[in-house]
Amino acid sequence: MLQIPVWNKMVIILLVLAGIAFAMPNLFYERVERHNDAVALIERTGATTDALEAERALWPDLLPGTLVNLGLDLRGGAHLLAEVQVADVYEARMDALWPELRDVLREVRDTVGTIRRQDAPAGELHVRISEPAGIAAAVEAARRLATPVVSLTGVGAPTLEVRGDNDLLIVTLSEAERQATDDRTMQQSVEIVRRRVDEAGTREPTIQRQGADRILIQVPGIGSAQELKDLIGTTARLTFHPVVSRTTDAQAEVDARQILLPSMDEEGAFYVLEQTPVVTGDDLVDSQPAFDQQTGQPAVTFRFNPSGARAFGDYTAANVGAPFAIVLDEEVISAPVIRQAITGGSGQITGNFTVEGSTELAVLLRAGALPAEMVFLEERTIGPELGADSIAAGEIAAVVAFASVLVFMVLSYGLFGFFASVALILNVGLIFGVLSVIGATLTLPGIAGIVLTIGMAVDANVLVFERIREELKTAKGPARAIEQGYARALSAIIDANLTTFIIAVILFTLGSGPVRGFSITLGIGIITSVFTAIYVTRLLIVTWFDRARPKTIEV
């Protein structure tokens, strides 16, 4: 007999209700968005104003405030695909290595003779020695500069590759070190871009690493790609200052040539610093998360170039026991106490770090300036009016598509067509609900995907209804025909939708931007349409059948 277990009914109804509840805020897009912005601001700052509360009151806190993200093509904004010139860093590393190499070669001057740096291809360091016989000693001395590569995978491989060619000493970064360096360069670049874009306070920017050396940057609501490039181009400023005192007074008076800066992570803490920095980030070569060798605590190591090393060494030697502040963009990251003179140009910051904290700080320290040049491979600017036009056109098209499909279904299948139409409306609600909950981005092709789903969603119903018609011909009772219709159409429904779903997955994997948006709505549409067709229409039909108990049915 035609029956659906009660718990089954409950699950179906609950799912549908949940989907609609999460989809509903999209009908009041602007109000909900302003409400969400206000709530986020209140949470972040901890303070509230009347204006903010008014914004907040636009939408009840109790209702879900989930919204579909609008893609760039709908909201307007800028899209950039940047390629980071990771090889730039090799050159800088070689330049930084030269003074060290010079020093170690000087120690073995007796065997290698006089040394002279030669012009070399980018990323290589060539040194000519006057005594070719000493090349072996020179190579050995240079190899001592190599340290084991620190990375997740390659442990132990040396950072440098050194070989001798007659009287020429050739030093390059090893393959493992190049990879590790590339990875660091990318992390650093992404982090800097993120900081730059976040500072501008735009909504929901997308900053993603793509492939080995690319960064995708999408910022809705920005005027043009050029504006975005200018924003990214400004560099972060890292400085090291002597600390005069620490205070909690934001309005504290400071002497001339002193500045008052807030602490980055301690709320309400301020530092009075000497205005002239001891060293700036321009002199920083590298920074890595590490562990303190004595205490085993997470720490951050850093390394200066020679001039920075000299300045830092002189200052720390004279100020053991005093704190100095590491300042990034006018905020004090941390103010550790100098424990001993730091002469080697490299040092370690310990403090109350977690492992994540030390990693983050190392990235921030490195993130002072862009480590390598960025070349822009793709730029797109979409004006907000164009996006608004597209939304309007998409909405009208969707409504017309919807209405015509509904009419067509009712004309073709009568009451059953009406049930299918109800399921179709719920289906679109569910699509929006799922999109909102997973925070997917709706693009213009995504709207096309929904419209296409409207057309195709009826397919599963059509399959079932046609099957019921056929079953009715063989003169079974209506209940049996409905049951058989559903049972027999199932295999076709599954096969047909799975193949389309495979396509959606491929589109999602290989596509980018708008195409990906399309694949998401198509994929979700397939799942929800199968759900509404198999479960929801069936529930509607069975409930109707139970009430009306018709002797015959016409499909």
Place this chain on the structure above:
Amino acid sequence: MRLRLVPQETNIDFFKHARLTFGASVLAMVLSIAVWLGMGLNFGIDFLGGTTIRTESSTPVDVAAYRAALDALDLGDVSITQVFDPTFGPEQNVAMIRIQAQAGQESVTPEMVLAVQDALQTVYPAMSFPSVESVGPKVSGELIQTAIIAVIASLGAILVYIWLRFEWQFSVGAVAALIHDIILTVGLFALLQIRFDLATIAALLTIVGYSINDTVVIFDRLRENLVKYKSRGLQDVMNLSANETLSRTLMTSGTTLLALLALLVLGGDVIRGFVFAIFWGVIVGTYSSIFVAKNIVLMIGVKRDWSKPDAKAGTQFSNIDA
């Protein structure tokens, strides 16, 4: 009274004109490839690299004047096309300007874009630029590669899926029908010189998805009927299956086309090419599932009787010791 696209009982012989329909399909494919090779595709900047600028002004678009304004900049190949759309207001005059990738430049120089905008604004001060898009040649090369991989991967995935769910003969038939659809769509794009870009590839894959959907429904019924009517000829059972599912095939195509038609007319010009491709694809896809996929399966033949071991395998040595 119900709306019926086809009569309740149909008994159409889809193979009656098999030579004609199949020949027409083959001819259409050959013509498509000829047009494709002869005229070439109107690739968008996604695949060619270059810059497109969308202009909007209240004065009517004058292509010659636009071109004259840009001539001095010496940008190489510049194409200017006016965009028409029923959703535009009377004050909305839109044109698309496409500028080829500039030699020796990976990225697009903002100076060039600014120069173009300035040149146009000196002639039409009120002109605005709702969108500016640039793609470097490096990325466009990769995008072509990814697009080809996407199409091949989807065909491969379908080949395997149908093979697992049905028989290999079915998967060959289905994929042949899909290739038919893809070639006819690309041919139409070449013939009408519609812009071919990333969205078009997405549309091609959607067509593949739709067409396979249609084909699978008929195959599913065919499989069921092959078991049910063991003694009837393959062609006969195919006709029966196609007739039984004809109403559904046309209903689904009808609703999908209705929805797409709304989008085609009212959805704005930005996605028109994309929607047009899918619209056309639904039509060829429906045709190919009825007239191409089955014909291929019929040509190869299907193993019918699964209850006994393969006739040949069992009998080829059975007469030796007679």
